[in-house]
Amino acid sequence: MKVRFAPSPTGYLHIGGARTCLFNWLFARHNKASFILRIEDTDQARSKKEYLDEILESLKWLGLDWDELYYQSERFQIYRAVAEKLLGEGKAYKAEDGSGAVILKMPRKMVRIDDMIHGAISVDTALIKDQVLIKSDQSPTYNFACVVDDNDMRVTHIIRGDDHISNTPKQLVIYEALGYKIPRFAHIPMILGSGGGRMSKRAGATAITEYRRMGFLAAGLVNYLMLLGWSPGNDQEIISLPEAVPKFDLINANKTAATFDMKKLLWLNGQHIRSCNIDALSGLLAPFLDEQSFAKGVNFDGKSLISILKLYQERAQTLVELAQGLKPFFVQEVEFDKDASEKFFSQGLTKEFVLLKDRFMALDDFSAVKIEEAFRAAVAELGVTVKHLIHPLRLALSGRTGGPGMFEFIEVLGKERTIERIERAMKLFKKEGV
């Protein structure tokens, strides 16, 4: 068995293409079949190297590896020879306008597609006009090159988007004219944008690279994509590529178009970030951290970075969000949330903060447990509630109102910086008072 994914480098690899590729890949790995990648670059004018590179790069990133790689642009002689044969047999003719185009005579008949997902589909070729095989510039048309290649490359199962259903009868006629063995077809449903129509730039991002830039994990995106139009048959939602291989079956593929839902993708991505090995996550995060201006020139050793990362790993849905979350640890002076500082820094907490500072300073063992003990002792001594002090303290130390548990945060921040930040906040108290 053999399958293929055949992208055209006339645009970036988008969500729909990636899903088609994923299904082919899963089918191949499940059946121990080979998976080939065929670049359909017959349109010289529209095909671009940058798109090709982008497609290859995206597929690698997603983890969809191929066994063979072909370029249609290198096979023009083959298509011409096959067209010549059809010409000789009288099954095709040259365009009357002298342009050099080769056109297939459309026989009058009913063609039947036996689709693995849709079942039998019959089409009357009387509704289809004669098909151009070779264009006047001597390049092959899509339907022709596709048939010649699938036969030549011994593709047994053609898994593609169901927007190709109406191309299939045209191709079937070519198969028959050439006496080729007809492969199995499986037309998988399309992915719709939130508006209901095709995914487009307008409806949001469509390029895979775009999702990568937004901080999605390949594992998260692939997980989401495989759930669009397929289900493992039970209620499992979180599933990795290797896990999906033994379970994948086109029998469980849907017939209905699916609407892309960013919210679910985000949730799934968050799940994958949470279950990601911390060292691996640190590596994945690096390029995103580099893009944060606050991270410029700041270098943590791997161990410190990981302890910081642990504080935020469960709190982010994307790598971008995660990188941004780390800010309080990178900056010298935190930027205070405006509303919160107006609220918390005008409560006259100087006495309380001084006590906290003293107690923290006195700690030899600056661990979360000891920090919490010291904090709670101070709170008890002052006769106030934990909440009364912890929120202003969080703001003083992180500049924010939300975030990791306070004591873990303080431990990772370290004694010196904690003291510094408490002192700086107190200066702002005075300002408020004046």
Place this chain on the structure above:
RNA sequence: GGCGCUAUCGUCUAGCCUGGUCCAGGACGUCAGCUUCUCAAGCUGAAGACUCGGGUUCGAAUCCCGAUAGCGCUACCA
């Protein structure tokens, strides 16, 4: 317009082939509560769907027909 495909909660889906166990299950999202130093997570609960109309049948989400709607194709693009 013609031809084709499709039709279960707002969204992704399970169930449909082999009618009854489905007054339809799960997930995202939404809302409420619990937990908690906040946020997130987690846990509990709620609201929320078989497109419509005809058949067939004792019985239909499941089978058949029709309508409607959505999408796709209708290029010397792929």
